[in-house]
Amino acid sequence: QSVRQGVGKTKITGRVLDNNGEPIIGASVLEYGTKNGTVTDIDGNYTLNVSKENATLSVSYIGFVPQQVKVSGGNSTIHLKEDAQNLNEVVVVGYGTMKKADLTGAVSSVNGTEIASRPVTDATQSLQGLVPGLLVSNDSSGRPGSSGTLTLRGQGNLSGTGHPYVLVDGIEMSLSDVNPNDIENISVLKDAAACAIYGARAAYGVILVTTKRGKEGKSRINYQGTVGWNSPTVLPKMLNSVDFARMWNDGCKNANSSRLYSDEKIKLLEQYINDPSSVNPWQELSSTASMNPAFENSESGIGNVDYFDLHYKDTSFKQRHNLSVSGGGKAAQYYTSAGYYKEDGLLRYANIDFERINVSTNLTSQLTPWLKLKAGLKFAHSVQNTPFGDGGLSDGFFHSLARFRPTVSVVDPNGHFTELSMIPYLQSGTYTKTKRDFINMTGGFEINPFKGFNVFMDYTYKIIGTHYSALNVAPMIYAADGVSTSKGVRQELGVTADGKFTRYNDNTHYQTINLYGTYNFSINQAHNTTVMAGYQEENNKYDYLRNVITGLYSTTNPNVGMGTGDKVVTDTRNSWATRSFFARVNYDYKSRYLLELNGRYDGSSRFAKDHRWGFFPSVSV
Template sequence: MCKILQKGLFLSSFTLLLLTTGITMANAQSIPVTKALKSVTKIFGTRFVYEKSLLEGKETKYDISHLKGKQVEAVLKGILYPEGLVFLYVKENYYTIIPREQLRESMIGAPRSVNPASSQLPANTGNSVERQPENTSESTKNGTEALSSTSAIRIVHGRVIDSLGNPLAGVSIHIVGTTKGTITDADGAYSLQVAPNAVLEFSNIGYITHKVNVGIQSNIDVVMRTNKTGLSQVVVIGYGTQREVDLTGAVSTISAKEISRDHSVINATDMLEGRIPGLFIMKNGGAPGSGSDMYVRGLSTFNNSSPLVVIDGIPGRSLDDINPNDIASISVLKDAASVAVYGARAANGVILVTTKRGTVGKPEITFSMNMINQRPTQIYKQLNSYQYVTLYNEALKNEDSYNPVVGSGWNDAQVQAFKDGTDPNHYPNTNWYKELISPSIWQSTYNLSASGGTENTKYYLSAGYVNDNGLTPVEGYKRYNLRGNITTTIARNLKLNLDLAGIYTKSHGEAVYGSEYVIGQVYSTSPIRVNKFTNGDYAFVPEQRGSAAQQALGQTGFNDNDNNVVNSNLSLTYDLPWVKGLSVKGLMAYDKMMGFKKSFAKPTDMYSIDASGNYTLVPGYPTAPYLRESYAQDYSITLQGSINYDNYFGSNHVTGMLLYEQSQENTDNFSTRRDNFVSAALAELNLGDPTRVSNSGTGSESARQGVVGRFTYDYKDKYLAEFNFRYDGSDIFPPNHRFGFFPSVSAGWVLSEEPFFKDAVPAVNFLKIRGSWGQLGNDQVNPFQFLSTYSLIGGGSYGGGYTFGGTNPTFYQSLNPNVLPNPNFTWERAVMTDVGVDASIWEGLLSIKADYFKKRTKNILAPPSGLTPDVIGISLPDQNSGIVDNSGFEIEITHRNDIGKFSYYISPNISFSHNKVVYFPESSSLPAWQKVSGKPVNFDPANGISAQPNPYLGQIGYHSVGLYQTKEQIAKGPTPPYSDVAPGDIEYADIDHDGKITANDMEVLDAHFFPGIQYGIKWGCSYGGLELNVLMQGAAEVSAYNTPANYGFGYTPGTFLLDHWTPANTNAPYPRLFLNYQNNQETSDYWIVNTAYMRVKNVELGYHLPQSWLHRIGAKQVLITVGGNNLLTFTKFKMFDPESAGQVRDPLMKSYTASLMITF
């Protein structure tokens, strides 16, 4: 491994040497501005109007060697601004060039007409096109403007605004057929001398050109619509960028503007749900600071299926830690063409996050705050104590065990006492949900950012704070974010990027059991148990000694978890002047995480009460305080060195990239515990009993190394081709299987650029067909399975090991082998195929993006299930044997339009994903209905992914055919698994047709714990300063195993139990009542419930204060927003929130939000 790292350091050093050498060899030559504009025209297809004399003698030092992938406006700024020139947008791909002074006069004074063209226009030499006026008269050719010799000239004035009512400055207005024109001032106002028969053309960058017949009008106000096609948008891809129009892979993006619409959540993962087709989000509950699991295009392995997260070019960083306010864009890479450059970690897709950077201009300061009120989306409806004891008695009678005399049940007087509620100490009615969980809590976020810069140095600085209170008294979460991104040109052709980010999080929870267990207690403690007696003391009940719920309510002790994270990037990019389009880049990233956890558990005083009302103190749990402390640190170093090429040869455009990357990660962990503290007043280790101590510590290191290549070709933006590869190595695998080659190829055909298509289908402005194929790897498996590993048993004061020595024995620890090594295990390998279509119709009014994909994952690591004799005494290693197919379809349709001042959009998306286990190593003696092969990869969010049939995961069980209604029905059917089956019990199918129900009748259940369909609908509108944005989201073909219902009285029964089978209620959904009755508690599909849902995920109503108000406070923008998240849910499953999959954990939250954003 050291040799690998040394080679990597050498290559990275070589890259930096090239950078240094390039500085000394650079020839800082200037070129004529006209020549630079010629290159712009060649690459972007732009045309220019300017006076010949304006550009004579002017030169630029702007590097035009590789313009592809840049925004044309940014290029023109670099060429023209240093020479005192500005450009005005005329219409699509047409610009007017004028002196800056002329623009300044128009912007700060009364608008005046400008004449940017004259008769001294140079001939068309290819570097620019000077647009001659349409229907020009002889006078205009000679340099004088003649509007009309027969019509009266008058002044037309007006104002130009956008769809939100904001004024648009710098809008170009020209008279069609002439070169006469003007521009709007800072308030969007203009005035212009025109003839009555004139036609005015209004144009601006990013907006659709608008034409107006003057007629007899003297005042013309215009609302400009945004350009909706977005085809020139630059998309972030692996190790680079591409224009949307050039993409041949399946990539979906979300912009900072769309991210900023959701003010109700605190992490970026939750903001993505329902917004991107093919991205499946599964929430991890509603605990403070909790995130979500992400899956791209479903499941295709038995192992980790999470996508790789890459933040600012560095793989492996956490999306939950980043401040959403700092995100500029998120790209989801879904097919082989887009993810192959990440090789062994890309089989499950890639999430690329790019943070904001500064732009040229004066400092822009933005402050925002969000106040969020949260409450559970669904409240679990528990039985009251009277209902509980009534149904409990009925269950005892069903089992022939009702006998109140010996304490088995309650007599009528006791039942009435529970109903009356007059003696809460002996006959309580405790709603543990309401006792522990607050009806609502407050959450707040604050953000402050500043950005700006010059042509040489740009900056973005930000700070953020999040305070997330928990629903229980012991839960809470705080997060602090700091970020500084700086870009500077330190020498000609040499650019430096420095990114620094700091994240500090502090969370707290229950000290003894943990917060998740506390929530479980809410659902498993019955209402007949006392929480507090009437005197305020906590009650002791033998069945619930040390109740976690009471521990949490008493807030004894603490459980604090502090984490500090630092992410840093430093990169240098040098454009080699002696080879056009060639550049080199070196990058180093250093990330460090330090975590400290301190948990101090103290006893909770509890009391018992006798029949006379006397209280007695009972020792609580723990009987004496104990302290646990743990420390963890993790640091990683990533080095990258790359060579990039981008150039045109006539109509041929070629790009190339070769990149070397290596990374190393080191982790260290230490934990200790001391018991029997002499005092609960101080939580310091030295106050614990030194004879009651346990320690543990671990450490690990890992490294990766890879070479990446990308080569693209396009001809006239019409025929597109791309080849990517990564040669990847990971020390997770044995030396002879450590490296793998992962290639991809893709192609695209832009039909809309074909002359025959343009003539035949003029309404379709853009149509591209694309396809890709590639091989990817997955190394997200248990590492080092090729080594013989051992666990150390025993040590300290806590069990394990052996003693030898007769009367004076000595304790010895022992080593236990973990698993037999497998010297041949290697990558899982996925083969992916994707076919897609991108279309834009009616000038962007309608856009469509659709993909069909197919994926086969081979060499999946799986245990040799059913093939290992028990006498071996040690587990056999995983083997590369499993095969899974996954296929699906996704589509997103967007419609945008402006009607006067009213703008609206709607964008539905839907994703289908279905998988099948092609092969899984299982015993040939298993009946077909118990084999996983041929069945879907199932997934239980509470327990993970498993292809192994497991009754405890609800993946194998009986097939139910309903409830028995009569004894005759029981007698005529197959023999039940238990002899005391009665009417009202669940009837199971005899799958093997042997006349009796046995374990052989269990089958792999037809359940979908992972949704087969997910969808979202984004829609919104704006009028004047008002703006409404709505997101609806849902899932279908999804189910959950209803564990609380299956356990019956094992959990606190909910009101669903009231509708149970009785002779008078034979159509009830719930079987006859039972306590520990095994027949109805057997795992079966009877307890699988449909959890499909649709919810109003997010609503935001915002109001932009009028510009006339903002001048008084010196603000550029003030936005006031109210909204909410998870506001309404439509589902047939009412017991829990359907997204929580029926698991007992922190409930998911709905929220109501008020937000303020001010920009100066």
């Protein structure tokens, strides 16, 4: 729709959709012939102020045919058609590859070069804006090592846990364990027709990741390195101490409260802002007073503090380096890579960072004209340091940044940071450390006994181990005399007076066997058929052991066995196995009529007598 916005301006709103009616995120919408433009949001919506009512918009997005559309009231929804060249593109689908033109389901493809060029933490974040209908969100954005969550075509369920099923080279895996530089391409299967072959786990879509493999030819060495800086996108703008005091007084008068800043105090606050050295910010403090805390939630004290500016740095450094070697002859090809990523946190006084190492290698060997062997290894090791988390400081820290008054100095009379600044809590020795190791080993073969018929078999063993430790230490807060101290304990930060130590380990051991075959044949070059059938077996074992103890004997050498408080132990173990049969038939008549049938049976010991059947037919004309 269009709404007149005064002389010479018209506000146009609308949506940009693909040929399946899915919103396109990040599509470019420009007023034709100008630099006036915008991009669509997560729902494909756009808003643009144009120079005339019947404006022509130029709309474009990667993989779609650009369009120029004249927009008037009620004609603001724009459908982009997929580029015809993309229809001949071969994309990865469930257990194989197919041309887009031969698919009945909705499938989007992303090339690995688009992902590798983005300086982000992991491959999850790099998908932002590349796939219509795919939303990447990150509730922990800004914290080093935080990964995003993916949702396809909306939330999926009421609890917000409906995330796509991610497979890397056919193996269930987290995208955060994949080096973005190792990715060859990503296929996103969006609807039931495309996802049915994977059964119930594909209820919210499927993301198929194919990693790079060696190619015949001379050895190629490739290095890619990036360095950069993070900065806070938006921080709240806080009042200075004088404006705060005046607005506080207005609120008190409206509430008939007598808790007012005096005119004399406001003049001192103004003087402090102009020349901090000319005013004693602690002139109301007794020389023997405790400063634990000092002047919190009171009209005493003189200062001018922006807590966001105090705690947040303007920038934090990050770097990423990747080195790969590939090549081989006709008989065998190889690919090996190593990646390093390091990201510092934005908090000025906290020890907060994330570091990850990735190693990947694979080998393909054509032993005979009909037999090919494959082997691969993926390894990732990461360490995350932060004072926040289970057993450390709580997120109440961030709540307090906007809660404390700016009228109290954060440096005491002796030059120490005050308890109210919260800096002592960040420097007390409280920490959380997460070490995570991931290893994935795969071996298999491919048999081609005659033209059109291929048999694939692979075996994978995967280990994921996480070691977590957290130490909670109350800081010592100096009194006004600069000598005596007392422990700082602030409930909203989750600080324990006598110390607490938390440690847990969880381990996952997973193995799977895949065996499937495909047969392609054509009758009179008009009836083209592909038949696929296979078997999968999975076994998973998981164990979790958590120990927590309070009242530590020592905070310099903490131990879960040494403390005066209660010791809490949690021990969890479980295992499951599945055996699945699956099949698909694709029929194409002269590229005009498509028929696809998908079916899967899952028999699982995850729940007692758990049997799941799925069958999905789809037709495209």
